[in-house]
Amino acid sequence: MLTTSDFVSAISLIPHVGSQTGETLAGNLLKMDAAGRANGPKYECLLFDMDDTLYPLSLGLNMACRKNIEEFMLHQLHIEESEVPRMCLELYREHGTTMAGLKALGYEFDNDEFHAFVHGRLPYETLKPDPVLRNILLSVPQRKIIFTNADRAHAAEVLKRMGFEDCFEGVICFETLNPPLEIANNMDALDNDAMIARGEPAPSDFDGATATGNKNKIKNDLDNGISSESRILCKPSLEAIEAAIQIANVDPRKTIFFDDSARNIASGKAAGLHTVIVGSPVLVPGADHALRSIHNIKEAIPEIWEDEGEEMEQVIQSTAVETMILA
DSSP states (O other): OOOHHHHHHHHHHSSSSSSSHHHHHHHHHHHHHHHHHHOOOOOOOOOOOTTTTSOGGGSSHHHHHHHHHHHHHHHTTTOTTTTTTHHHHHHHHHHHHHHHHHHTTOOOOOHHHHHHHTTTTGGGGGGOOOOOHHHHHHHHOEEEEESSOOHHHHHHHHHHHHTTTTSSSEEEEEEHSSEEEEHHHHHSSOOOOGSSOOSSSSSSEEOEEEEEGHHHHHHHHTTTTTOOOOOOOOOHHHHHHHHHHHTTOOOGEEEEESSOOOOHHHHHHHHHHHEESSSSSSSTTOOEEEEESSGHHHHHHHHHHHHHHHHHHHHHHHHHHHHHHHO
């Protein structure tokens, strides 16, 4: 967005303009600036899924994660071995994650222990620094936020391994959308301004308990006798995506959502987001763009980088017209 000093600089480029004409031009330009601020840039935020979006599915973390989940179901929850693969897949399809499905069925286990078991043994060594994508992300002028169903420890490890620790403003993760009950019980004392930690060298966790939508979810669950431990909020539920929008404090009409899941994309579109399916060369229902790889973002959606340049060009062009009329 251009400032008043930018407008003064633009006027100074116009030769032979008298003081009165210059004042008129300045007034017109300031009016244009006010109108520009009202409309704003086309995009203000990019919301990224992480796993199989920032790195390819072919690395194998997805399959390793599923294997670990099945082992947890077998050895920790003592589910019949012959039933585990079918249940794992069906619960994932029905509830968004197998963990959410297990909780919905009434299985009781500690969330942190589950995540430690499932993610603690992943082959993270397959993740390598990606300087090309890092440079692309750092060149994006808009806000950039991670939105993942995974826990914060896994998110931190992935971003560290890939060299993306300083590429994102924050991370909306499992703990963001599913805060512990002790936080829920004291959430009225929390300050909404504490949701986003800005200016840190590494992305911070958004405090989901301070988001109004998530606060209402927990309170409604408690009022209805539903333990927050037994209900997991996660993608692709529309409620989870709307909560993330509120937590991040973004306008969905000016936010682009990148995800490798067709279900998540459909829910993102239903929530009013611009949507990009990653890892697919063809559009899926609800997708505005399709990227075979996240590395193709600049070629597929160049307008992310063009807003500011177009704004300056429009101001300069309009200034030239005014000069001709007023000369």
